[in-house]
Every structure is written in structure tokens, then in C-alpha cells.
Amino acid sequence: MPTATILLNPTETHHSLTIAPPASGVALQGRIRVPGDKSISHRALMLGSIAQGETEIQGLLLGEDPRSTAECFQAMGATISALNTDRVTVQGIGLGNLQEPVDVLNTGNSGTTTRLMLGLLASQPDRFFTVTGDASIRSRPMKRVIQPLQQMGAQIWHRAGGLAPIAVRGQRLQPIHYHSPIASAQVKSCILLAGLLTEGQTTVTEPSLSRDHSERMLRAFGAEITVDPETHSATVTGGATLRGQTVIVPGDISSAAFWLVAGAIVPGSDLVIENVGVNPTRTGILEALAAMGAEITLENQRDAAGEPVADLHVRHSALQACTIAGDLVPRLIDEIPILAVAATVAAGTTVIKDAAELRVKESDRLAVMATQLTQMGAKVTELPDGLEITGGTPLTGTAVDSFTDHRIAMSLAIAALMAQGTTTIQRAEAAAISYPDFVGTLQEICRS
Template sequence: MNQTVYPAASVLGVVELPADKSVAHRAALLAALADGTSQIVNYPASADPQSTLACLRRLGVRIEEDAEGILHVEGVGLEGLRPPEGPLDCGNSGTTMRLLAGILAGQPFESTLTGDASLSRRPMDRIAAPLRQMGATVELTDGHAPVRLRGGRLRGIEYVLPVPSAQVKSCVLLAGLFAEGTTTVIETLPSRDHTERMLGLDVFEDGTGRRHISIHGGRRIAPRLWAVPRDFSAAAFFLVAGSIASSGELRLPAVGLNPSRTAFLDVLRAMGADVTVENERTHGGEPLGDLVVRPAPLHGVTVGDPLIPNLIDEIPALAVAAACAEGRTVIRDAAELRVKETDRLAALATNLRALGAAVEEQPDGLVIEGGRPLRGATVESFDDHRIAMAMGVAALRATGPVTITGAACARVSFPGFWDLLRSVTGR
């Protein structure tokens, strides 16, 4: 599906965002391992978290949705998963594949995790290495999926993350549930902390900036009610849309504001954005609030470590803000973007240049000279949901319509994105 987006000077409305994928994946996995039935409120319909549900059902977990849209997950405990008949298809979801691999590494049966063409290009050796240290047998194809696991008796390890990754951290911690002794993950740069929050794990900071997160093998998981907040990564696109408009106001209710996820908000404010937070509250250990964004003149900034791990998914939106800002924006220490659903650095550089922006691609980032008028053009999604949505937002500031090829991929994380974008612009 191709999507054409027309320029719009004004944005106005309430943006009902999809639920947070990161929290939803983890809620489903923990509910499946719980000793009893859990409920999950506001579970997203987007493709990635639905892949997690599909895999869990194939492993023998009963999951039903009631008339009010609440998921009821009958947990099977740590010992109750059943061998699947055939490979488990993770679709496009790296979170599904990497987190589920940690769980399956501790099971007394063989399993295989597969994914679509995009997921099959993403590196999986980063989870294979620690799982092998723990005693699992993990086979890959040139470092990529399919991931073949033969679980067994795992042993606790101390593992220093070679790259900041919440997915790798979570994989090892979930495997630690099935290991003898204590498993500790050490990260030199903080990454999303949903897993340790949701499991209630102890976190120790050693004074050198390193975080030690530990889990004891055999820890039981109690059933509970999970309420999934709205996705901050999805909010990023509308925060930029509201900032680069000439007039209007966007309100984004009940957005998750976990401090390990909101570095983009800090960066956008540093660029001059007018974003306020109202009605702050906490639910299920996760902070959330209502965001209000109004147009404001933006200026360039320099962004690198240690912020990058906590805004890695928002960099496509940040690149659009940078193209519409005055002055130079430098994004560095972001080489991880080259191994996402596509090479996002190359995709952003290619597309923004097609729209008339001045972009220099670096090995680990981008240099964007803002303030140049954007023009209408046809750009590619590269079958990457965040690239597609970023280009849709950039189109609002173009001098003519922008057509995004393969735009249906937005449904991976944000079903209804294109309709919602039209609703707030009137275009």
C-alpha cells in the first residue's frame, strides 16, 4: 500500500495512541509464566505483540479476550510450557524472538524461532552468546534466525552487556528464572528497564555508572492485573508533528513516561519544543501522564551517548524534527540503527535527501543541516514502520504531497496511524 500525505500548516485534536509494545510483550510473557490467571488491560492489536500471543498459544498457554477487550492469560508456571508443533513464527518482532528465546532456553524440549525476512536479517548472536554461557544449546544461521534452542539445566552467570540492549538484558534475566543460582546482568549504559520493574528485581548501581540487575533462579511469578500504558515511541511522531506545525495543539492522553524511555522528550525540549505533562500518575509500577504539544521554533542539537540507548526508537522522528529545525543537528553513537528492521541511518538519509533536506550520513549517525524547505516526492518505507511514519510527519512541512511506498508496514506498531494523521491535519 502506498500512502500520500499532504502538507498541513495546522494540527489539532486528541491523539489516542496504541498501547506500549514493550510493556505488552513483557506482560504477556510474565502472565504466561505465572502461577494462575492474569488479566491484561489495553493489550495492543499491533502485529508485534500479537506475534507474542500467537507463540504463547503454540506453547500451550490459554489466552482469551473478553467482551471488554481484556485478555485473560492462564499462566502455566515455570514448568508448564509444552513443546510446540513446528517452528514458532515471531513475525517482525525482535522483542518476541529475543525474550522468548530466554524462556525457551530453560525448557526441557527443543524449539525453533523464525521470523519474516526483515527479522531474519537482525543479529541474534548477541542473545546466543549469554544463553550458551548459561548452558543452553543455541544454533543460528550466520548469526541470524532461525534460532534453534535445546533447553536444559541452566546455571546463573554474571554477564556484562557488550552493547546497550533492553532485549538482550531481558532475554538473560528471563533465562535466569530457570537457572541454578543467581543471574546478574551488568549494563554500562542504562536501557529500558521495564523487565526489572515488572519483575520487581533488585538493581545496584556500583558508583561507576554500571547497573547490576540480579534474578534468582526458581523465582515464582504471581498472577496479577496488568494495565498497559500508551506507547511513548508512538507519541514521538505526534510530538514532532505538533512541534513543527504553524498552529494548533495536540493532546496525547495516558502516555507511558518511564524515565528509561523518555530521553526523546528531553531532547525535543532542548530543541525548543513546547511540550507539557499533565495529570501525572503511576499504574502497575509504570509512570504515565497526558502530553500536550504546541507549535514552537526548533533549533539544532547534538545527541549521543549516554542518551542514545533510551531514544533509539525515536531517532527517525528526531531526524524529521532536525530537518525542520534551524541549525545543525548531530546524531552520533547510534550505529545500532543499522541493524533494526532496516538500516535506519541509510533509510533516513536517503528519504530526507529526496525531500530536499541536507543530510550527511556518518558510520554511527547523521548530521542534518536544518531549515531548508522540504519538497514533495516519493520515498520508500523500506518495509520499516518507523521510517514510514517519520516520512508521513515530514510530509506535513513539504511544499507538495509526499507518497510513501509500502506504508502499510506502519501497522506493525501503530494500526490506524494514517487515519489518525489525517484526522489531526484535516488533510
Template sequence: MKIEVTPTENINAEITLPGDKSISHRALIIGSLAEGETKIHNFLSSEDTLSTLNILNSIGASIKQISEDEVIVEGKGKDNFIEPSNVLNAKNSGTTMRLMMGVLSAQNFYSVITGDDSLRERPMKRVIDPLSKMGGRFFARKNGEFAPITILGTKDISPIVYKTPVASAQVKSAILLAALYAKGETQVIEPAKSRDHTERMLKYFGADITQKDTTVVIQGLTKNLEGREFFVPGDLSSASFFIVAALITKNSTLLIKNVGINPTRTGILSVLKMMGADIKIINEKTLNNEPVGDLLVKSSSLKGVEIKGEMIPLIIDEIPILAIAATQAKGKTTIKDAKELRYKETDRIRAITRELKKLGIDILEKEDGFDIIGNQKIRGNCTCESYNDHRIAMSLAIAGLIADNPIEIDNFECVNISFPEFTEIFEKIRSI
């Protein structure tokens, strides 16, 4: 599907967003490990999260979607999964594959998990290595690194003390989910703090888990987790596209309601404020151990910054939209230490560089990031490629709002992977 984006004069709107994708995945998995009913409100119904739902049902979970954004999980406890009768398909979802590998490694049965062409080329050794040290057995393509992956699970999962080579919420979460089946204490130590939704949710459901700095300690379960009522906050990663839209479009004010403001996710807000963004958090509260608030955003004069080091894991998914903000900032913006971007749904460093050059932007590609010279006009009058990457597609759509001429974007249907409602909300902010 090809879309055309035309420029807009300003944005003045109030919006609410679908549930956070990372949290929606985890609510399904942890609700299935628990005993009793878990009712999930504001669930994100996207291709990625439905991959997790379908895989869990394939191994004996009981999950019913009773409306677009409400799901009921009839939890049977952690020991009630069954061997699947077919290959498990994570499609495009790296979160599904990596987190489910943690669960499947601790089951006393055989399973195979695969994905689409893109996911089969994403490295999985970073998850396989620690889970193998815990007793899981894996066989994978290309020297044991790429899907399809055969998993020979075991009930004899061992606790572990593991230092992750890089800060990764997915690696950490896979270890913590497997550790629920271990007898004793497991520690995960990261070089920098990554997203902590899994830790917060496990605690909310009754796990014995503590966090201090970059170390997480979890005890193996001696009794089942308990099913809970659960509200999924609005997705801050999804909000980031509309935040940047309001910042770079003149005379704009945007209110985004009930957004998750977990400190491990607000790196995007910190960076944008460093750039001079006018963003206020109001109406703060805590829902099921996650902080939530409303975001009030106004158009701003931005300045270039250098983003590197420990900040990168906290904004890794938002770098494509930060690149769009950087095109309108005064001075140079540098992204470094972000080589992980080359192993996402596509090589995002190359994709960002190529597409911004099409739009007339002065950008220099580097091995671990790029430099963007700001205060530039986005020319438009061209066709851009999404690379079937939802974040690239949505970032280009935001760029189109301030372009001199319309922009066409090919293969825009890929936004359904993470944010099916994007087009509807995008049109709403343009029309109010």
C-alpha cells in the same frame, strides 16, 4: 499500499494512543510464566505483539484476546510449557525472537524459531552468547548468528554475572527471563542504562529483583509469579510521531492522554526539550509499577543539537522522527554513536539519508549516524520508500504535513507491524 500525504495548516487535538508495544510483549510473556489469571487492558494488537501471543500459545500457554485491546492470560506457572509441534515464527518482531529465546533456553525441549526475510538478517549472537553461558544450546545460520535458530533447552540453567557489550533492553530481558529458572542470583551489568520495563514488570508480578545504576540483580524463582491485573500505558514511541507533528506545524496544540513516561523511555522528550520544544507532562500517576501522564505539546522554534553516547540507547527507536524534527531546527543536528540503527528492520541510517535527500534536505550520512542542516523546506512532490520499516514510513508521513507539495509513500502497510491505528489518529489530528 501507497498513500498520499498533503500539507496541513495546524494541529489542535486531544488523542489517546494504543498500548506500549514493548510492555504489551512483556505482559504476555510474564503473564504466561505466572500462575493464575492476568488480564491485560489497553493491549496493543499489532503484528509484532500477535507474533508473541501465537508463539506462547504454540508452547502451551493459554491466551485469549477477548477484544481488540483486552487479553486474558490463564497462567499455568513457569514449568508448564510444552514442546511445539512446528517451527515458531516471530515474523518481523525482534523483541519476540530475543525474549522468547530466553524463555525457550530454559525449557527441557527442542524448538526452532525463525522470522521473515528482514528478521532473519538481524544479528542474534548478542543474545545467544549469554544464554549459552547459562547452559542453553543454540544452532544458527551464518556462524551461529542468524535465524532460523534451533534451541535445545535445559532445566539446568545456571545463574550468571554478565556484562553486556552494549546497552540493550532485549538482551538484558532475555537473560532475566532465563534467570527465573536458575538456582541462585543472576546479575546483568550494562555500560549504560537501557529500558527497564522487564524489571518493573517482574517486580510487579512478584519476582525478587533489584536495580542499582546499570546493574540488575534477580534471584531464581522458588515459587511461581502471581497473575495480576495489568494496564498497558500509551506508547511513548508512538506518541513521538505526533509530538513532532505538533512541534513543527505552526499554531498547533496537542494533548496526548495516558502515555507511559518511564524514565528509560523519556529520552525523546529530553532531546526535544534540548532542542527548545514546548512539552509539559501533566496528571502524573503510577499504574502497575509504570509511571504514566498526559503530554501537552505546542508548536515550537527548535534548534540543532548533538546527540551521542549514553543518550543513544534511550532514543534509538525515535531517531527517524528526530531526523524530521531536525530538518526544521535552526542550525546543525548531529547523530553519532548510533551504528545500531543499521541493524534494525532496515538500515535506518541509509534509509533516512536517502529519503530526506529526495525531499530536498541537506543531510550527510556517516557510518554511525548523520548530520542534518536545519531550517530547510521539505519540497515534496515525490514518492518516498518505507523500506517496509514502520518507523521510516510514519516519520515520512509526519514530514508530509509541512511539505510544500504532497508526498507519496510506498508500502505504507508496514505500519501495521507496530501501530495499526496510526492512519486513523493521523487523519484525526489533521481534521480537528
């Protein structure tokens, strides 16, 4: 079968990605692995830095976001080996011993680094920190973590609207029971991390279940933490000693999602994505694709350092429209851009609701996916909190833009495989934020 043309075109400022499938189409074949889970990578670096002793991290994501986390904690006294292999060691400095950095902490493009780290900084008594990031971070809402931290007694200064740069003077905080208005693992994790140095019990209750990587890893490092799944609550008791661990990072299901959708929608495809984390708080993408009729099986299911792992086998199948809403959304919020691509080929009209959170990610993902897929010929209506997509209209290759959002860049690349003609994705280098070798993997499986 003829192969697709897939070319990354570097320039001095930005890279473009050109994808031109042959007129006869191209099937995706093979066994691949995706980078380590980004959420787990961040948390392993952070907890390793504040634990006593050495933490060894196997399978760390070598993307730009974890590098930002490592650089911030190195600036506060942790010793972290070079991030040039996916096996990294961290010499922790112990809970409460973060040093006051001599310069501003720069979190780059990482919202996870920014929000989680604020919980630790706010609880370090008598130390001063300033945090900033790139243009995206400086426009993203931080009040959602600043307000509960202030309820705990934190001293935090920020730009109008709760925007970075943010200044923090660490304090001895008071425990609270915070009822979060949104289901957000970042909000929950920030408060739980602040509770590590806070005397008493700090509790977060959410309206629905968000990913629970922090709770699992905190427990593994020695924190005293309890979870009530019925009330969607997590409680940490301050004062525990954290000790270094061996952390095995599974493949990121958010990265696997691009290949799951590609394998489902590209005729003739048969892919196995090995060693993917299938934590039940993250498998909304599997449930949504199953509802659409995708043929996906979990093989070689096992447990790795407290996280469930499996190989995901996907074959091409005819998809049907579905509705994605409610409690499912927090468990697939990062995968909605690629699910929008799946919806363009599904029979019927797919409705995505309750996803207003996507407007404050690296880009306004609802607006960007609506405009870019429409430019490719898809029938997309933008809703206040989601998208309505009528499938079945052939896509046409054209010039589109990632808006420097890694998930947009990769979603548009998968859409390009189903388009007639050539698609050029501007600012495609954004994919490296979470998937440095995305283009190489795409080239590999399209050659079969």
C-alpha cells in the same frame, strides 16, 4: 483552515500513503491517545503465560508484533483470549512448563519476541524448539543473546552469523554475571528471563541504562530481582513463583513521539496526547526535544501499575539544532527516525551519534532516513554511527519508501506535512506493526 489530503491506497501487495498539505499549511489540533506500549505489551503476554493463574492485560497494543508473541506462547500451552479488544486475559501454565510446540515458532517481524523468548526456551529442560521470523528477522543479529545464553550452558544452533532460523534444546542453565557490551533491554531481558529457572543469581551489567520494563514487571509478578542503578546492573534469583497480575499498559511514548514532533514543527499546532507512559528509561525523546526548544508539558502525572504516566501537551515552537549522543541514545533509540525529521526544520546542524544500533533494526534506519529525507530536499549526511542534518531547507513532496519499517513509514508521513506538494510513501502498511490506526489519527487531527 484548509485540510491536508491524506489517502491510503491499498493494492494486492503493498499500500501507499499519499499526503498533500494545502499551500497555506495545516495545523494539528485535538486530544488523542496512542496504542499501548509495545515493550510492555510483549512482556505482559510473556510473563502472564509463564505465571500461575490468570493475568488480565488492559490497554494491550493490538499490533502485529504482540500478536506474534501471543501466537508463539499459545503454541506452547498458554491460553490467551482473542486479541480483538485491548483487554486480554492470559491463563498461565507456570514457570518451567512451556510445552514443546509441534511446529516452528514464527515471531513475524518482532525482534523483541525473538530475543526475549530465546531466554525462556533455552532454560526449559529436555524440550526442543525452532524459531524463525520474516525476512527482516532472518537477517537481524541474534548472537548478542545467543552468546550469553551459551555461556549459561544453552544448546543453540543457528545459521552462520547467528541468524534465524534458530534451534534450541532446553537445558538446566548455570547463573552468570554478564557484562553486556551494549545497552540493550532485549539482551538484558533475555538473560534475566533465562535466570528465572536457573539456580542462583544471574546478573546483567550494561555500559549505560536501558529501558527497565522487564525489571518492573518481573518484580510485580513475584520474581526476586534487584537493581543497582549506579552500576547499571540487574540481578534475578532463580526459583521464585510467578503469579498472574492485572497489567495496565500505558500509551507507547515511541508512538507518541510522532505527534510530539508533528505538534512541535507544524505551525499553529496544539495537541494533547493522553495516557502516555513516561518511564524515565524511555523519556529521552522528551529530553532531546526540550534541548531543541520544543514546548512540551507533562500534565495529569500519575502512576499506573508501577509505570509513571502523563498527558503530553505539545505546541508549535521554533526548534534549534542540538547534539544527540552518549547515554541519551539508548533511551530514545526508536525515536531517532522521527527526531531526524525534527532536525530538518531546526535552525542549525543537528548531530546524532552513537546510534550504530539503528543499522540492525527492521531496516538500516540511518541509511534509509538519510536517503529518503535527501530525496525530499533535506540536507543530510550519513555518519558511520549517526546522521548530521542541517535544518532550514524546505522539503519537497516526492515518492519515498518505508522499506517495510513501521517507524520509517510514520516518520516520513510527518515529514510530508512540512513538504511543498504531494508525498507518496510506498509500503506504508508497515505502520500497523506498532500503530494500526496511525493514518486514521493523522486524518482526525488534520481536520481541525
